[in-house]
Amino acid sequence: MSAMTRARFQTFDDPSHRQGAARIRALRDALAQAGLDGFVVPRADEHQSEYVPPQAERLAWLTGFTGSAGTAVILAEKAALVVDGRYTLQAPAQVDTAVITPVPLAETSVAAWIGAHIKPGQVLAYDPWLHTPDSVARLERAVAKAGARLQAVDRNPVDAVWTDRPEPPAGAVVAHPPDLAGESTGDKLGRIRAALAEADDAALVISDPHNLAWAFNLRGGDVAHTPLALGYALVPRTGRTALYLTSPNLSPELREALAPLADLHPRAAFADGLAAQAANAARLRLDAATAAFALKQHVEAAGGVADLGPDPITAMKAVKNPAEIAGTRAAHFRDGVAVTRFLAWLDAQGETLTEIAAVEALEDFRAEGGLLRDVSFPTISGSGANGAIVHYRVSRETDRQIRPGELFLVDSGAQYADGTTDITRTVAIGTPSEAMRDHFTRVLRGHIGIARAVFPKGTTGAQIDAFARLPLWEAGLDFDHGTGHGVGSFLSVHEGPQRIAKTGTVALEPGMILSNEPGYYKPGAYGIRLENLVVVEPREVPGGERPMLGFETLTLAPFDRRLIRPDLLSPEEMAWIDAYHARVREALGPDLDPATRAWLEAATRPMVATV
Structure with a gap:
C-alpha cells in the first residue's frame, strides 16, 4: 500500500479529538486576553482552496474534524461546528461533543447560529485572510442584528496556541510542458490583458492557485490531490507581470520559461507589490470567489479600487484546447485499463474483501501504469448502506466487509500529467435484488440521457440537468446532488464555472469537460452512481437551423450488465450501451492481459443478445 493511500484511512480517535477541549480552552484564554468574545474558524486557506496545506488545517487541529468543509464558531460559553450534509455523521464522531456542538447546515447557517448566540456588545473576531468579502458581509449583518461587533485580527489566534504548527509548504514547482498545455504563457497573458481592457481594470489579482497554474503553465506540490503551487500574481494591463510563490523550489526550466514574461518574488513580498499596484487610485480586479477580504483591505488602504467580480481566467481555463483534450483522452485510456483490471x-474476490482493501487494490492498479501522480480525490468506497452516503469516506472505524447480496459503489479518480480522471461504477456483489436492478437501470437511463443529449449553443447545465432525473422522477425518485461538475486538465477534479445542475447557469461551450453522474441512494441499504467524464463538442444535425452541441464520452470502463433490466430500456438506450461497450472492448482489449480481456469480453456482450 502506498503512502498516499495509507494516509487516507486515519482513525477518528486522533489527538485532535482527544485534545479538543484543551485546545478550545486555550483559544478562549487567548481571545479573552485580547478582549475578544469569540472567533470564527473556517476550513479554509488564503485561497479558498478545496485542499489546503497542513499548516492551514486549523479547524482539524482545533476540533478534530477532518472534513473538507465546515466552520466552527467559538464563543466564550458556547461553540458550534456547522457542516453540510456530507458530514452530519462524521462530525459528531470526530469532535468532543461536550465542548462543541455539530450543527447541520441544512438546519442553521453559520450566520444564523451566530445571530442566535452572540450577545449584545460582544466582539466576534475573524481572520480576514480566510474569508471572502461576501462571507464577511454575511458575518457583519449577523452580528449587527444581534447588537454585537465584528472585528478583523492581524494574527490568527489559533496560530498563537498551535505550538507545533507545520511549516508552510515547499513543494517543487515545475513547468507544465507546452505539448500538454497547448498554449504559451505569453499568449495566455495576452488574452488576460484583453479581458482587463474590456473591463476597464488596471490589473488582475490572481488569488486562485488553479488559475495561477493555468496562466503560467506551472504545476506544484503544495497540497494533496491537485498539483498546485500556492501563491499570487499581479497581471497589469500594461507593464511587467509579477508572480509571488509560497515555495522557493522552482525548477530551472520554469525560471527560464518565465524570465521574459514575469518577475518572480517570494510570497512574503506580495502585500507590498499589491499596494504598489493599487496606488494612484488604480482599479484592480479581485476574484469574488477566491479573493480574501484582506486583499480588498490592502487595495483600498493603498488608495486603489477593488473591482470584485469573476477572474476572467476561470472561463478561459474551462474551455480545453486540442492539446488538453488529446491529453485527457490519453489519460482516460490509461485509467480505463487500470479500472477495468480492478x-x-x-x-x-471472495467474501473477505473490505472497503479499504478495494481502495488499496484500485490505487495499485493505477500505479502499475507508471504515470500516476496522485489520486484526484480520496476514493469513495462504499458497500451496502455505506454506499448510500453520497460523500462517504471509509475510515478504520467504518471499514466493512463487502458481502454477497449487496451493491458496491466506488467513486475514484487519478491525476496524470496529461489529464485528470473521475469515474464511478456500482457493481453487484452476488445476486442483486429486483429493486436494485430497477433503480440501477433508471440511473443508467439518466446517464444515457445526458450522454446522448443534443442541445443548442447557449444552453446551460441547468437546462439539461432534468434529462438525468426523468427516469427516476417517473418512479417518484430523485437524487440530491448535481448531475455533473467541471473537471480540469491535470488540475482540479472539481472545476468551475461549468456544471450540470439545477444551479448550472453557465452556458456550455465546446472544449468544456464535465462529469455525468446521476445517482440514487436508499438510506440504510445501498447507493447507486454511474459516472463518466464528457467533453462538449459541436454536433451536426441534418437539416438543423442552429449551431448545436453534444457530448463525447471520455471514460472507458464497462457498466455492470447484471444490474441492467433490458425491459426498461428503449431501443435507442440499448443501442447506446452496446455501442459504448463495443468501444470500451475495442479500445482497452489489446492492452489487457488474457484473463482480464476474457472478462471484459463477457462483461461487454451486446445487450441485444439478452432480450
Missing part, C-alpha cells in the same frame, strides 16, 4: 479483480 473490476475484473473485484469480480473474482
